[in-house]
Structure formats: structure tokens, C-alpha cells
Amino acid sequence: MSGHSKWSTIKRKKGVADAKRGKIFTKIGREIQIAARDGGGDPEGNPALRLALQTAKAANMPRENQERAIKKGTGELGGANIEECLYEGRGPKGTAFIVEVMTDNRNRTVAEIRSVFSKGGGEIGSSGSVSWMFDLRGIIALPKGALDEDAITERAIEAGAEDVQDGGDDWVLMCDQASLFEVSAAVEDLAPSSAERSYVPKTESVIPLAGDDAVSVAKFMARLDGLDDVQDLFTNAEISDDVLEEHGP
DSSP, X not given: OBOSSTTTTSOOOTTOOHHHHHHHHHHHHHHHHHHHHHHOSOGGGOHHHHHHHHHHHHTTOOHHHHHHHHHHHHTSSOOOOOEXXXXXXXXXXXXXXXXXXXXXXXXXXXXXXXXXXXXXXXXXXXXXXXXXXXXXXXXXXXETTSSOHHHHHHHHHHHTOXXXXXXXXXXXXXXXXXXXXXXXXXXXXXXXXXXXXXXXXXXXXXXXXXXXXXXXXXXHHXXXXXXTTEEXXXXXXXXXXXXXXXXXX
């Protein structure tokens, strides 16, 4: 789940509870499979696959799982034909959502997503209906123990990053989405905990929520995230970490 609150909710793959680990591995496996399908099974020549494998390493995904996903992507092993989809919609309290999906059955997936939006008092919109409220950015999270703030800022700017933010346990590097592979490669030796393209809400579009409103939206997010085919969520809702920990994804 990717939200707006101090970037501490950029990725919950690191340190995820054991009960969720199986689903996390499934999501990462799909990312690896798609990357290998589109760019081949050699990470040296496939930046997207290299990023996916970095994420797998940060989540402690077993190597055999990674290798199996690569082989599915390259066709060495049989597997369902996975496609990527993007859905936009309005959730509770006027919040905006972008939902990234990888699925082997688009009809099933859209029906499940539409049902969650409908029950939450929202609706799926057409392409572009809410994405104008977001900027597509490259986001790289680096453990704080890697370098101090001055050193990581200098290294990040030299690599092409545009900003460095304090993300709690991580330094968060922000860059143009087209530069993600280049910047990620430049700091690969610092063991990024995640590196991905993320939809970041524009400042004027952010909706701060508290109390029952925050809980309502957090529960809606949890229902969306609970769908098997949902890879990631992006929202303009600003919710405290405490509420997300208790009620969210």
C-alpha cells in the first residue's frame, strides 16, 4: 500500500508479519514473472527484473521461489498468462484511489474490485478520472544505517535523484519515474529495501483524515488490498500510521 503519511507506508513488504508473508511472496513473484516475460530472464540485461529481485531479497523471499517465477516468465515452466491492469476510482469520504493489478482473469478481477468500491460507498471511474491528482514518481527506500543524511543526499543527487526524505527507518529517494532504473543501480550496493514507481498525490489533492473517517478509509483499503490480484494501492488520503497499523493493509 502506498499512501502519503511521511512515506513510512510506502511499502509494508519489509518486516511484514508471517501471516501475510505468503501473499507478499505471491505479489513479488508476479512482478518477477512479468519482468522476465517482457525483458528476459537475465537481470544484468533486464533492469525491471533486477528491481523485482531486489524487492524479493529485501522481503527474504526464498531463492527457489524467485527462480521459479523467472522460469514462468520466460516460458520454461507452465503458468497462467498474467496481465497488468490499472483501475481508478473514488473511495469513502471522497478519497481517490489507483489500484495496480496483475491477473490471469480480468473479468473476475474487475468484478471483485467494483464490489469493494460499491460496498465502500465509492465507484470505479474511467481512465484518467483520478490519476490527474497524482504524479508518477520513482521511489527508492534505503536503510538509514547505510549512510548518514549528508552522504546519502550527495550520493542520491549525483545519481539523478531529485529529493531525499526521512521515511522513518529509511531514507527515501525520489526521482523522475524514467530515471528509476538508473538511480536504483547507482545505490544498489546500499541494499535498497524497495525500489518502484509510485503514484504520489499532488499536495493540493491530499485529503487529511482522522477519527472515524480515517478508520473507514483504512478498512476500505484493507479490503482492496486483501484481493488476491491487487499488487498495490495508491491514495490521496492522509492517515496516521497508528490507524493504518490497526485497521489498514
